[in-house]
Amino acid sequence: MLTAPEERATPAEIRKKSGESIAIRWTDGHASTFGARYLRGRCPCAQCVSETSGERLVSEEHIRPDIAIEAARTVGNYALHFSFSDGHTTGIYSFDYLRRVCPCEDCA
Amino acid sequence: MSETVITESNVLDALRSVMDPDLRRDIVSLNFVRNMKIEGGTVSFDVNLTTPACPVKDRLREQSRQAVLEHVPGVKDVRVNMTAEVRRPPAPETSRIRGVKNIVAVGSGKGGVGKSTVAANVAVSLARSGAKVGLLDADIYGPSIPIMMRSQEEPEIREQVIQPVDAHGVKLMSMGYLSGEMPLIWRGPMAHKALQQSLLGVNWGDLDYLVVDLPPGTGDVHLTLVQTVPVTGAVIVSTPQDVGLQISMKTLRMFQQTKVPLLGVIENMSYYICPHCGGRDEIFGHGGAARAAESLGVPFLGEIPLDPAIRKHSDTGTPVVLAQPESASGRAFAEVTGKLAQQVSIQAFRSVPLTIVEE
Numbered sequence A: 001m002l003t004a005p006e007e008r009a010t011p012a013e014i015r016k017k018s019g020e021s022i023a024i025r026w027t028d029g030h031a032s033t034f035g036a037r038y039l040r041g042r043c044p045c046a047q048c049v050s051e052t053s054g055e056r057l058v059s060e061e062h063i064r065p066d067i068a069i070e071a072a073r074t075v076g077n078y079a080l081h082f083s084f085s086d087g088h089t090t091g092i093y094s095f096d097y098l099r100r101v102c103p104c105e106d107c108a
Numbered sequence B: 001m002s003e004t005v006i007t008e009s010n011v012l013d014a015l016r017s018v019m020d021p022d023l024r025r026d027i028v029s030l031n032f033v034r035n036m037k038i039e040g041g042t043v044s045f046d047v048n049l050t051t052p053a054c055p056v057k058d059r060l061r062e063q064s065r066q067a068v069l070e071h072v073p074g075v076k077d078v079r080v081n082m083t084a085e086v087r088r089p090p091a092p093e094t095s096r097i098r099g100v101k102n103i104v105a106v107g108s109g110k111g112g113v114g115k116s117t118v119a120a121n122v123a124v125s126l127a128r129s130g131a132k133v134g135l136l137d138a139d140i141y142g143p144s145i146p147i148m149m150r151s152q153e154e155p156e157i158r159e160q161v162i163q164p165v166d167a168h169g170v171k172l173m174s175m176g177y178l179s180g181e182m183p184l185i186w187r188g189p190m191a192h193k194a195l196q197q198s199l200l201g202v203n204w205g206d207l208d209y210l211v212v213d214l215p216p217g218t219g220d221v222h223l224t225l226v227q228t229v230p231v232t233g234a235v236i237v238s239t240p241q242d243v244g245l246q247i248s249m250k251t252l253r254m255f256q257q258t259k260v261p262l263l264g265v266i267e268n269m270s271y272y273i274c275p276h277c278g279g280r281d282e283i284f285g286h287g288g289a290a291r292a293a294e295s296l297g298v299p300f301l302g303e304i305p306l307d308p309a310i311r312k313h314s315d316t317g318t319p320v321v322l323a324q325p326e327s328a329s330g331r332a333f334a335e336v337t338g339k340l341a342q343q344v345s346i347q348a349f350r351s352v353p354l355t356i357v358e359e
Helices: A004-008 A036-040 A095-100 B008-015 B057-071 B115-128 B188-200 B220-228 B242-257 B288-296 B308-315 B328-350
Strands: A011-017 A021-026 A031-035 A069-075 A079-084 A092-094 B033-039 B042-049 B077-084 B100-108 B133-137 B165-167 B170-174 B207-213 B233-238 B262-267 B300-303 B356-358
Touching: A011 A069, A021 A069, A021 A095, A031 A036, A031 A095, A036 A079, A069 B356, A079 A095, A092 A095, B008 B033, B008 B057, B042 B057, B057 B077, B100 B115, B100 B220, B100 B242, B100 B328, B115 B133, B115 B170, B115 B207, B115 B233, B115 B308, B115 B328, B188 B220, B233 B242, B233 B288, B233 B328, B242 B262, B242 B288, B262 B288, B262 B328, B288 B300, B300 B328
Parallel strands: A011 B356, B042 B077, B100 B207, B100 B233, B133 B170, B133 B207, B233 B262, B262 B300
Antiparallel strands: A011 A021, A021 A031, A069 A079, A079 A092, B033 B042, B165 B170
16 A cells, blocks of 8 residues: 555655755665755745645745754654754654655756 | 484574564574573474564474474474564654553544454453553543543552553553543643653553554544654554445555554454354444455454453453453454564564664
């Protein structure tokens, strides 16, 4: 029942490179590196995406370039949570979502 | 003619032919063989399985004995001692409940399918097999476990830590205890806090399995559970009726989305055993849950009959696996529990640790 995209979105390794980026190596071998500003600009929380229209309210151009990921932790088995240096902490980034927004050339 | 010398490596080589049918590896490479002693022609060792509730325990014992007798020259007697140690899936130490190896969630699509009855009987059945078991009644809308386990007195609180109640060898905590006689009319944030307290603020001690009886459907309590602790896996209880199954699918999908492995589906009220003639009647149809499990690629863990004895023993506070372990229902629960424990072991072996490496 686990369809292919869900199987793919399982991390084998997660690395936080100081405050600058998060690197995920997935179980299918694919590698993704997410910059702090890229992640903050794609926060899926209800303050950043309108709950009724789905419209993005806060995107990358609203974020200062020197933003940092101050802390990262896992949420259960399925997601990551970040504390950003602008004080924003409400996003839960599921692995499915992170895989969908992988910024690498092949995925973009 | 000199005596053949039996060496440990000869015995281990012979045991490499014995496979664990669930983990699909031989018992030597799984490091199950322990404490080997060779005295003259007698070889003795432990086979340390991943659960005391293992349904293939006797088969593995016999296969191990035969393998050594047949393939190691000079062996006259083989003594196999079956032991068990429940393994924990790898997960970051900070986000789990200390001492608790596996968290098993029991859910259902709708109410009234017997989810709590199944949770109580599975927990007691695991404890009867020798495992250390906790049971958390997280069904805030209708906490019924304290009645089924005959322990309605409220737990003690020592130094702000809740001491779980001992009920039939199971450490029990119910979110119903938090409100006394009052109904739980909670908004999301209150349910969230109460569940966190019932998970993390309880002196569970060392547990092999913590069975969590969830409210029906999908909601706040489910999300809090999967966000607070790494859940080893979830079981869905369903009746054979399609309408029940349709709704259970949503619960299945919720666990999928939150990456909680699905341990399987249990069909409750599967058939009716007439107390007068012992005949079997399939009131709600039959096999619906098995078919659904198959089409979803999820293990089917078994069928529990609609038996007045299950209801009677639940109402009087002694689960049927304890009151009548040899009845058809008692055996059905024991079988389902064994299959569930196998699935937990498989998950514990399969999952990879999820930690964030700081550079």
